[in-house]
Amino acid sequence: MSSATGLPNIYSVELSPPDISGYASGNTGIPYVWTFDSGVAGPHVAITAVVHGNEPCGAIAIDWLMQMNLRPLRGALSFAFVNTAAYEAFDPEVPDATRWVEEDFNRLWGEGVLDDPDRRVTPEVERAREIRPWLSTVDLLLDIHSMQHKTDPLIIAGPTVKGRTLGGQIGWPGIVVTDKGHAEGQRMRDFADFADPASPRNAALVECGQHWEAEAADVAKDCCIGFLRATGAVAPEFQQDRMNARPPKPETKYYEVMQPVTIETDNFRFAQDWRGFEHLEQGTLIGHDGDREVLAPHDPTVLIMPSRRLWPGKTAVRLARPIEG
Ligand SMILES: [Zn+2]
Known part of the structure; x- marks a missing residue:
């Protein structure tokens, strides 16, 4: 069985799934x-x-x-x-x-x-x-x-x-x-x-x-x-x-996802090794989808759950802003 993403796993497996x-x-x-x-x-x-x-x-x-x-x-x-x-x-x-x-x-x-x-x-x-x-x-x-x-x-x-x-x-x-x-x-x-x-x-x-x-x-x-x-x-x-x-x-802190970044090409890559909850200034380069630059659309842009499954049709990352509860 091969890795689903083709990428090496960078996290140790500390949990054992219980016998259900x-x-x-x-x-x-x-x-x-x-x-x-x-x-x-x-x-x-x-x-x-x-x-x-x-x-x-x-x-x-x-x-x-x-x-x-x-x-x-x-x-x-x-x-x-x-x-x-x-x-x-x-x-x-x-x-x-x-x-x-x-x-x-x-x-x-x-x-x-x-x-x-x-x-x-x-x-x-x-x-x-x-x-x-x-x-x-x-x-x-x-x-x-x-x-x-x-x-x-x-x-x-x-x-x-x-x-x-x-x-x-x-x-x-x-x-x-x-x-x-x-x-x-x-x-x-x-x-x-x-x-x-x-x-x-x-x-x-x-x-x-x-x-x-x-x-x-x-x-x-x-x-x-x-x-x-x-x-x-x-x-x-x-x-x-x-x-x-x-x-x-x-x-409790509240955020609202303004848009998901949905991948359009078979060549999406992030500009940095994002892990999630980074707060970016408007205009920060998030990544490229083919030749298209994906930029932070608002200030701040909060990255929610950047993915390693970077395939067409998938969500690469969600872009959020802080809101009041
Ligand atoms: Zn899940």
């Missing part, structure tokens, strides 16, 4: 999807992990919550391991090779995509169709991810004000980024009502740090705690002993 085969049966009729109903009225709250197969921090967090036999105080609580086929193919020798089996699971959620009869049916499309009936009943979603580069963890709040509000209520990590997603296709966190400003259904996506750094698993647990408290699925003091030993709750 014991969760395969699920209790919903859908493999790896578990739902616990309190019997009391309340929202259906869900946490999802391994939408990308090489991001083990979310699997560690859900495994931890499942092992404590957590049950909701009200409503229903679900846990789901999503792209398990990609997850099971993880190889620490080539850890970036298993983000997906055939395509990015997190670009399939635009209207009509999963029902398009002309679309190629990949393992990701099959799994997305399998979980969609369950996902369609989720009111409040936390989708756990991690990043290519070691940079501050952040919550991707999607396009709506309600997403930004939920991000702030979760509280950990303390960076909330509003954005419209990728030209390549819609994310699960933006599926249907999650991105409809008029719907009370809501979602957050958390990027917990570098894919394989040990701290990412702790950030994933922190974020789950903040999310579960914010939704009322658990008591406000849930896991307070743990949080007393963690860094204090940060003051």
Whole structure:
């Protein structure tokens, strides 16, 4: 198996993906999807992990919550391991090779995509169709991810004000980024009502740090705690002993992605080895797409998650500005 980017991996693999085969049966009729109903009225709250197969921090967090036999105080609580086929193919020798089996699971959620009869049916499309009936009943979603580069963890709040509000209520990590997603296709966190400003259904996506750094698993647990408290699925003091030993709750900072840089040529390269959260002056050279210069469009321009997958149609980096919450 070769590296997905053709680039050497520059980060050590500190996390070991837990064995999740014991969760395969699920209790919903859908493999790896578990739902616990309190019997009391309340929202259906869900946490999802391994939408990308090489991001083990979310699997560690859900495994931890499942092992404590957590049950909701009200409503229903679900846990789901999503792209398990990609997850099971993880190889620490080539850890970036298993983000997906055939395509990015997190670009399939635009209207009509999963029902398009002309679309190629990949393992990701099959799994997305399998979980969609369950996902369609989720009111409040936390989708756990991690990043290519070691940079501050952040919550991707999607396009709506309600997403930004939920991000702030979760509280950990303390960076909330509003954005419209990728030209390549819609994310699960933006599926249907999650991105409809008029719907009370809501979602957050958390990027917990570098894919394989040990701290990412702790950030994933922190974020789950903040999310579960914010939704009322658990008591406000849930896991307070743990949080007393963690860094204090940060003051949330908010950013808005003004535009993604979508790659147009097969010759995109960055001008510097950007890692994310650099604050650039307007006009700073970010990179080249073929002969075209990509310049920082505003002052400051904050780089969000520069990618190493620099292929046509992909997002090279997102360009953001600080905003008020
Ligand atoms: Zn991811």
